Amino acid sequence: MDIVEQVTKRAKEFFADSKGSHDWxxxxxxxxxxxxxxxxxxxxxxxLKIAAILHDIGRKHQDKCNGEIxxxxxxxxxxxELLSEFGIEANKINKIVHCIETHRFRGxxxxxxxxxxxxxxxxxxxxxxxxxxxxAFLFAGEIGAKLHNKDADIDKTKPYTKEDTAxxxxxxxxxxxxxxxxxxxxxHIAEERHKFMVEFFxxxxxxxxxxx
Amino acid sequence: MDIVEQVTKRAKEFFADSKGSHDWxxxxxxxxxxxxxxxxxxxxxxxLKIAAILHDIGRKHQDKCNGEIxxxxxxxxxxxELLSEFGIEANKINKIVHCIETHRFRGxxxxxxxxxxxxxxxxxxxxxxxxxxxxAFLFAGEIGAKLHNKDADIDKTKPYTKEDTAxxxxxxxxxxxxxxxxxxxxxHIAEERHKFMVEFFxxxxxxxxxxx
Numbered sequence: 001m002d003i004v005e006q007v008t009k010r011a012k013e014f015f016a017d018s019k020g021s022h023d024w025x026x027x028x029x030x031x032x033x034x035x036x037x038x039x040x041x042x043x044x045x046x047x048l049k050i051a052a053i054l055h056d057i058g059r060k061h062q063d064k065c066n067g068e069i070x071x072x073x074x075x076x077x078x079x080x081e082l083l084s085e086f087g088i089e090a091n092k093i094n095k096i097v098h099c100i101e102t103h104r105f106r107g108x109x110x111x112x113x114x115x116x117x118x119x120x121x122x123x124x125x126x127x128x129x130x131x132x133x134x135x136a137f138l139f140a141g142e143i144g145a146k147l148h149n150k151d152a153d154i155d156k157t158k159p160y161t162k163e164d165t166a167x168x169x170x171x172x173x174x175x176x177x178x179x180x181x182x183x184x185x186x187x188h189i190a191e192e193r194h195k196f197m198v199e200f201f202x203x204x205x206x207x208x209x210x211x212x
Numbered sequence: 213m214d215i216v217e218q219v220t221k222r223a224k225e226f227f228a229d230s231k232g233s234h235d236w237x238x239x240x241x242x243x244x245x246x247x248x249x250x251x252x253x254x255x256x257x258x259x260l261k262i263a264a265i266l267h268d269i270g271r272k273h274q275d276k277c278n279g280e281i282x283x284x285x286x287x288x289x290x291x292x293e294l295l296s297e298f299g300i301e302a303n304k305i306n307k308i309v310h311c312i313e314t315h316r317f318r319g320x321x322x323x324x325x326x327x328x329x330x331x332x333x334x335x336x337x338x339x340x341x342x343x344x345x346x347x348a349f350l351f352a353g354e355i356g357a358k359l360h361n362k363d364a365d366i367d368k369t370k371p372y373t374k375e376d377t378a379x380x381x382x383x384x385x386x387x388x389x390x391x392x393x394x395x396x397x398x399x400h401i402a403e404e405r406h407k408f409m410v411e412f413f414x415x416x417x418x419x420x421x422x423x424x
Contacts, residue, residue: 025359025420032422129424130416134359134378137346141353147237147346166346192424196415203408204342208237210244212341212404 003086004049010082014057022059026126030055033122037185041114047092048115051099054079055119072109076101111182121186128177129193133200136166136174150205170201215298216261222294226269234271238338242267245334249397253326259304260327263311266291267331284321288313323394333398340389341405345412348378348386362417382413 001009015024031052038048058075062068076097083093099119102111111120127135140146145164149157154171157163174197178190206212213221227236243264250260270287274280288309295305311331314323323332339347352358357376361369366383369375386409390402418424 023359025361029420029422032420036422129419130412131360131419133345133412134349134416137349138353138359138378141350142356144354147235147350148343149237166350189424193419200342200345200412204346207341207343207405208241208244210241210248212401 007050008053011053022056027056029126030122033125034118037118040185043115043118047095051096051119055100055103072101072104117182121181121183124177125189128174128197132174136169140166219262220265223265223269239268241338242334245337246330249330252397255327255330259307263308263331267312267315284313284316329394333393333395336389337401340386340409344386348381352378
């Protein structure tokens with residue numbers, strides 16, 4: 001078993017009982033996107049793969065504490081501990097930990113290596129396109145929200161309430177994701193996914209009115 | 213207030229506390245589709261509008277009894293009672309009640325009037341296209357199911373379980389809806405919505421693999 005496989009085996013354990021929107025499958029999708037972008041950008045693929053696999057291992061701590069713990073910060077600490085068991089050299093560990101710590105891009109945790117930028121892009125890309133649409137509706141179902149309300153006042157609808165919708169999430173967040181990409185590969189994929197998402201919600205609004 | 217508006221006001225009361233997938237908005241979408249198809253097919257628009265508005269008023273009885281009561285049958289009884297208050301002529305009431313009773317097309321309850329066929333088509337159309345995609349993921353979220361599993365054995369995955377997905381619903385049910393349309397107008401809309409749904413799930417599978 002190579003190092004990536006060994007880390008994967010350990011990482012999976014952090015995802016027992018995880019919710020649909022940030023489960024182990026999300027990690028696998030982000031991993032696949034990192035492969036695609038990373039190869040084009042000539043990234044350190046071993047560091048990138050390990051960072052992708054470990055990027056959300058702090059998630060359940062954030063969920064447990066209503067967001068008071070940042071999963072990226074916590075995940076970085078957990079990853080450093082875990083990686084110390086594998087005899088990886090210190091430089092490589094630092095590189096991986098930096099990716100995990102900055103994949104949320106909050107406060108002073110800014111992705112500044114190629115690999116960290118790729119992981120950030122891959123993670124955000126998983127919230128748009130067909131996957132993003134599916135996740136937004138799945139999440140709406142999980143919190144007992146509505147299917148759709150195209151005429152709602154987007155600014156006044158509160159997230160995490162019954163009046164919330166996937167469409168609000170799209171209007172407020174998802175349609176802006178493409179502007180946030182940090183790599184050329186990420187930008188290219190984001191443009192395509194964005195286009196499809198626009199088409200989807202246009203169609204949804206038209207179907208709701210009985211026009212399509 | 214005309215008769216359609218009066219019936220609408222009464223019908224809404226049946227939808228307090230209804231779930232996302234068959235809520236009042238579903239009724240409004242079916243109503244909009246009935247308008248579109250009905251006008252092309254020269255239907256009795258007053259009967260069709262009232263039938264559309266009342267078609268799911270028996271739904272909460274079915275949900276309460278784990279499906280032992282058929283909502284179409286129950287809805288037909290409730291609609292006959294409700295309509296008797298409005299001084300509508302007996303023939304028209306029979307026409308409306310027939311639509312409601314047969315909109316599920318089960319057993320010997322077969323839609324045989326133009327209006328009943330249109331209502332059947334409109335109701336089924338709301339389960340495909342962008343709306344159908346949204347509803348399938350929303351429902352998956354409501355029952356705590358997964359986002360996606362393209363490699364699952366479709367025949368072995370049980371509905372209403374955590375391993376269920378919108379994709380299973382699509383493979384088993386939604387992709388066959390277009391074959392069931394009873395009117396030309398319904399067929400035309402179903403073809404378009406079907407095409408978009410195929411595109412969506414193809415894209416989803418490709419995105420999951422990191423190809424798009």
